[in-house]
Amino acid sequence: MAGRQSSASGGSAKSKRSKTVDTESGKEIVRTLEEFSAPKPADFSNDDELRAYRDMLLIRRFEEKAGQLYGMGFIGGFCHLYIGQEAVVVGMQMAMKDGDQVITGYRDHGHMLATGMEARGVMAELTGRRSGYSKGKGGSMHMFSKEKKFYGGHGIVGAQVPIGTGLAFANRYNDQDSVAITYFGDGAANQGQVYESFNMASLWKLPVIYVIENNRYAMGTSVARASAETDFSHRGLSFKIPGIQIDGMDVRAVKAAGDMAAEHCRSGEGPIILEMMTYRYRGHSMSDPAKYRTRDEVQKMRSESDPIEQVKKRLLENHGMSEDEVKEIDKEVREIVADSADFAQNDPEPDPSELWTDIYADEIPQVAE
């Protein structure tokens, strides 16, 4: 179980109430959060467990490799790893339909792999090579795939929130059934533009799921030191946006919440907030010595709530898989990651002429001094 509140696990009922007044009827609405308490974790079939295991493991191994390549100097700049949080994107992805869009911040490698973007293309972008998703011009924090409906990859904390809301606006405008899944952190949740977006999304009933990945820290600042209301699932109440807290270390809980939220959006009810109680094992970025928390805290999380170990245990204990069968998956994942790393180290850097391309969608000369 992740997070500071024990109530986050397994959909325990909450009794907090919030009163809002319906502007049209003038009637007072008492919204009870019970209506929106976390659903029971999804029942996973053998195939579901296998998919979740494989997809989460791919992210874990990919990130470990990225950390290693960073250490060797192949990756530069900022590199934010997603290790520990894998269940959030994988569970959400399992709840998504074709056409749904994804947008997030700079801790984005996991989100891209979950949408099915190629490990090679992501890794080659990390190493700044020409076959990277952005031809080496975006880097770790800025990658996109129109094909996979992944809209970045944004380096400005919180900026993805209005943009994701705009994707939802386009869905509504075009009468499409798609939902825009907009991820952001507990730190980003304090940005003003988030609330500007909440207001418009609710006002116009836009199909957007706001997934707040509460990993307890924004760089070195714990949630308690930065947030007056630390229950982020309540952050939409002034905008009549329901929110629920979910055990983000349990991929089944995430999947169930994702299903419920997508259904809410698709039925025209407007936005919804999912606060995922999760944890990042590594530092904020590669150069973070993580002095703001104890080694024990991290170790406890890893040993007691690891999202991948949870699934592995079920595969072995409930689904009759053998250690060897699980090892087969590990091997396959390792090969994909090793191949992506090889590729990303050997792919050439972008051609120098690329400096001057993709600035405008048409050919416009640049100022030369």
Place this chain on the structure above:
Amino acid sequence: MPTEILMPALSPTMEEGTLAKWVKNVGDEVAPGDVIAEIETDKATMEVEAVDEGRIGKILVEAGTEGVKVNAPIAILLAEGESESDIGKSGGSAGGEPKVATKTDDEPVAHSGDQARSAATVTPLEERRVPAEGKTHPDPEDPVGDFAQEIPEGTEMVSTTVREALRDAMAEEMRRDQAVFVMGEEVAEYQGAYKITQGLLDEFGARRVVDTPITEHGFAGLGVGAAFGGLRPIVEFMTFNFAMQAIDQIINSAAKTLYMAGGQMGCPIVFRGPNGAAARVAAQHSQDYAAWYSHIPGLKVVQPYSAADAKGLLKSAIRDPNPVIFLENEILYGQSFDVPKLDDWTVPIGKARVHRKGSDVTIVSFGIGMTYAVKAAEELAGQGIDAEVIDLRTIRPMDMQTVLRSVKKTNRCVTVEEGFPQSSVGAHIASEIMVHAFDYLDAPVLKVAGKDVPMPYAANLEKLALPSVKDVIDAVKAVCYRD
């Protein structure tokens, strides 16, 4: 094959560190994520985590060793089934070649980048692919463009205010393309704070004419997302002063995405609204943002003067695949100009217009600055100075060819704008002329700009802060060495 564990870099600048402590010892099994050692730099202590599974076969660098170079092997990891006797055969280091492999067959970026730069400089204007359809300038009969006549002869001209021209442009484009919609504060039911969107709600309905809350950063970002999602948003700022709340979304999200996405997806969007000083609204509401936005690669910046250009350029801006900053002016909204009565009147972005032909001096201006330039040219004509007046119309990409062609003829230049003088549009023009037409100049280029002060409220001070016709005349006389 045994794997070497290398000394990791903790930051892009780290070159060496101290191996403070081994947490695992020879013979210990390790799994990915296990801490195996601690290392120290002058800045921090960090833990080294295992990336691969295996058993520590040998420790190569003892705890306490200082000055261990990044990427030096520090231990050897044995895989399942391997033993110490395999160690000599150690082949791969964990992950490949050490240290930054930035070598490719290509030349270093800086060098060839210069070539690419100069290549960009000499791209002739005519070769630019201009997105909007419409009459090109200069026309085929007149390749030099001195007599560019954009409007076919015999076209009926209708006197139209800039306000109506902008509204007509939006209405025509909204009829043409379902993806075009307009969004902003008071644009729908109120019919626009400055009545630019008058009648649009009636014709197109609330789905396409969207009143927003007062939330500039939010709706600018929402517009960017809508553009990513395939729509063609026109985002109206009640005035550009308020767009400063949204400037992060305009620059970081709208202007840079195409580049950061390696060309995969861009942001076709128009940000428009009144810009510059209105009248007596003081410092926070009176500022010209032409120079600000023109600084940004990825943005196009348009600032029309006449109604015909306002209409033709706004239509082009809406069709443009890039983010376009469209700077209007409240004082010009009510002014009438002839607008050609054509089914689809567009003006290409990136082309200046020779507003008045002349031979003694070139006056370059844009937007409301043109009102000073035009009046000054008339008065100067009476005093025997024949000024050529160029209306830039687009600030970025800037049509320096038209400016340089004129300056090479007149050998003198004065720029006119309302914005602040430092790092102004005029400063950029002066620098370009110095680089490309130094030998043609008979006098330094002079800038007429707003004064270098926040806009005052008092009527007399406000007048002093803005450029004037007299300022332009004085500058022209100075460059012509006339009294």
